[in-house]
Amino acid sequence: MNSKLIFIYDGECPFCNKFAELLELKSSLPNLKVKNAREHIEEMKSFYEKGFDIDNGAILIKDGEILHGASAINWICSQVKNPSDSLLKFITYTFSSNYRTNFLFPFLLISRRFTLLAKKVPRKLNFN
Numbered sequence: 001m002n003s004k005l006i007f008i009y010d011g012e013c014p015f016c017n018k019f020a021e022l023l024e025l026k027s028s029l030p031n032l033k034v035k036n037a038r039e040h041i042e043e044m045k046s047f048y049e050k051g052f053d054i055d056n057g058a059i060l061i062k063d064g065e066i067l068h069g070a071s072a073i074n075w076i077c078s079q080v081k082n083p084s085d086s087l088l089k090f091i092t093y094t095f096s097s098n099y100r101t102n103f104l105f106p107f108l109l110i111s112r113r114f115t116l117l118a119k120k121v122p123r124k125l126n127f128n
Helices: 014-026 041-049 070-079 086-095 098-118
Strands: 005-009 032-036 059-062 065-068
Touching: 005 014, 005 070, 014 032, 014 086, 014 098, 059 070, 065 070, 070 086, 070 098, 086 098
Parallel strands: 005 032
Antiparallel strands: 005 059, 059 065
16 A cells, blocks of 8 residues: 555544554554644635535545545554554454444544533634
């Protein structure tokens, strides 16, 4: 795999943060760049206008193709081979299956929303 990859996640979400950190440090995916959506508001506004809302899941740009939400998580997890961390190994095993990803992803979104609510962080990005 020699694709140029950009993984965009919500930096206020502890689940998203941990996954992004594991991807960046332990996945051994070449050409991977990880971005916190909350630090790139103008870029996120452009994605939002195209129908890609970070509130509905991470965004993965793979050689110009945009994957969003469950599709992004499923694709990137299916690409991680021999992760050097047991948590990442569990996550990639779980979400490398399209069926498991589509089944579990709505629960991840609900967990994210409750966590952001508990942290008193707006779940939606402010584009103003």
